[in-house]
Amino acid sequence: MVKINGEMKDFAGKNIAQMLSAMEYNDSRVAVEVNLEIVPKAEYDARILKDDDSVEVVRFVGGG
Amino acid sequence: METGDNRIPTREEMYKALEDRMGSELQQKFLKASVAICGLGGLGSNIAISLARAGVGHLHLIDFDAVDITNLNRQQYNADQIGMEKTKALSENLKKIAPYCEVKANHIKLTRENIPDNLSDVDIICEAFDQAEQKAMLVNTVIEVFPEKYILSGSGMAGMQSANSIKTRRAIGKLYICGDEVTDVDDGIGLVAPRVMTCASHMAHMALRIIAGECEP
Numbered sequence: 089m090v091k092i093n094g095e096m097k098d099f100a101g102k103n104i105a106q107m108l109s110a111m112e113y114n115d116s117r118v119a120v121e122v123n124l125e126i127v128p129k130a131e132y133d134a135r136i137l138k139d140d141d142s143v144e145v146v147r148f149v150g151g152g
Numbered sequence: 153m154e155t156g157d158n159r160i161p162t163r164e165e166m167y168k169a170l171e172d173r174m175g176s177e178l179q180q181k182f183l184k185a186s187v188a189i190c191g192l193g194g195l196g197s198n199i200a201i202s203l204a205r206a207g208v209g210h211l212h213l214i215d216f217d218a219v220d221i222t223n224l225n226r227q228q229y230n231a232d233q234i235g236m237e238k239t240k241a242l243s244e245n246l247k248k249i250a251p252y253c254e255v256k257a258n259h260i261k262l263t264r265e266n267i268p269d270n271l272s273d274v275d276i277i278c279e280a281f282d283q284a285e286q287k288a289m290l291v292n293t294v295i296e297v298f299p300e301k302y303i304l305s306g307s308g309m310a311g312m313q314s315a316n317s318i319k320t321r322r323a324i325g326k327l328y329i330c331g332d333e334v335t336d337v338d339d340g341i342g343l344v345a346p347r348v349m350t351c352a353s354h355m356a357h358m359a360l361r362i363i364a365g366e367c368e369p
Contacts, residue, residue, distance in 0.1 A: 117284040119291050121324040126295040146323045148287040151310040151337035151348070152195045152280050 091142045100139045105132040108145070119146040163252045170207040178364060179207055185363040186210035188274040190262055190290055192217070192238040194343055195306045196280035197228035198352035199359070200242055204250035206360055211246070211253060212274055213239050216261040226345040262286075267293045271301075276359050279305040280352075284336070291327060301326065302362050308332035309351035311341035318347070320354045320369040328369060330354035 090099045092107070099107045104127060108115050120127045121144040127135055137143065161169075171179040185208050189196045192215035200211055215238040219229045233241040239257035246255055258270060271277055271294065279290045287305055294303045308331030309318060317332040331351050337343055358369065 114284075117288050119288060119295065119324065119327070124325065126292065126299075126324060128296055129292060144324055146291075146307075146327070146329060147333065148284040148291070148305070148307045149310075149331075149334065149336035149338075150282060150284040150287075151308070151335070151343055152191055152193045152282040152287075152306055 089139060090137045091140075093143070093145055099137050100141075102137055103133055104135045104137065104143075107137060107143070108132065111145070113145060113147060117148050119148075120144070121146075160251055166250070166252055167207070174207075181363050181365075182207040182360070183209040185276070186212065186274045187276045187278060187359055188212040188214060188271050189278045189280055190214045190271075191280035191282065191286075192227075192242050193223065193280065193282055194226040194345070194348035195309070195352045195355065196278065197238070197242055198349050199278050199280060199356045200246060201228050201249060202353060202356035203359060204246045204253045204255075206356075207250070207253075208360075208363070209254060210274075211255050212271075213242055213255060213257045214260060214262060214270065215239050215242075216259060226343055226348045262290060264289060264293050268297050271298065274301070276302045276304065276362055278355055278359060279303060280355070282337070284338070295325065295327060299325070302328070302359075304328045304330060304355045304358050306330050306351050306355055308335050309348050310335040310337040310339070310343050311347070312344065313347075315347055315350045318350045318354060320358050322367075322369050328355075328358050330358065 089096045189200050219233045237259050239259045243255050243257045281287050320330045323329045
């Protein structure tokens with residue numbers, strides 16, 4: 089299980105792009121941190137989530 | 153009606169007035185600080201004015217847009233500035249408020265490629281763009297390129313919901329998010345001055361707290 093924004097989810101073995109898509113995030117409107125390190129967008133496909141990973145997804149909304 | 157004394161106070165008089173209000177330690181910290189403001193709309197123009205009033209010594213303003221009539225409902229420009237580059241118009245307005253604040257203005261569009269060259273000279277970066285994709289691009293690039301810098305992002309201040317839902321939180325490392333993180337201008341709910349200014353104030357205040365050495369939201 090992987091902790092995503094504080095909730096345990098079954099995404100171990102999936103990559104970040106798959107996790108974002110399953111959770112209905114738009115990958116151009118987020119910042120993703122895994123175990124306290126930012127993951128560059130270019131690595132969303134390559135980075136595979138493991139059991140006990142802790143993920144923070146920050147979602148940006150428009151307006152300024 | 154009485155007419156004001158039109159003399160601009162000297163640098164020493166301005167610094168003394170700030171020191172009397174805040175103490176010399178804070179005044180010195182603010183004076184030495186440099187903050188970049190990326191995007192000069194409702195968030196950025198209000199952040200710039202708050203920081204200049206507080207006595208922040210160096211502001212780096214970045215925007216590629218010009219003042220439009222639809223900006224006047226929430227952005228710190230005047231009706232006679234429509235059509236002017238925002239960098240130029242805001243520099244002009246800041247000069248009247250805080251004549252000794254050192255303002256560097258760049259009329260450019262920030263991209264992944266030019267961010268390293270344009271943001272190396274500041275301690276704190278305020279992300280004050282309009283579009284969610286641009287916000288994400290700036291925040292991601294800054295965290296990757298400048299992990300030592302603080303970045304404050306405004307996300308969620310559209311519409312007429314309560315101003316009390318706007319908050320500051322520390323999200324990832326040195327990234328702070330100010331806003332409700334939900335209300336999206338793309339949903340056609342508009343932007344009104346007080347709610348945008350509430351978010352801008354959260355960002356400006358967090359910047360001042362960081363400069364003062366208080367890193368908790």
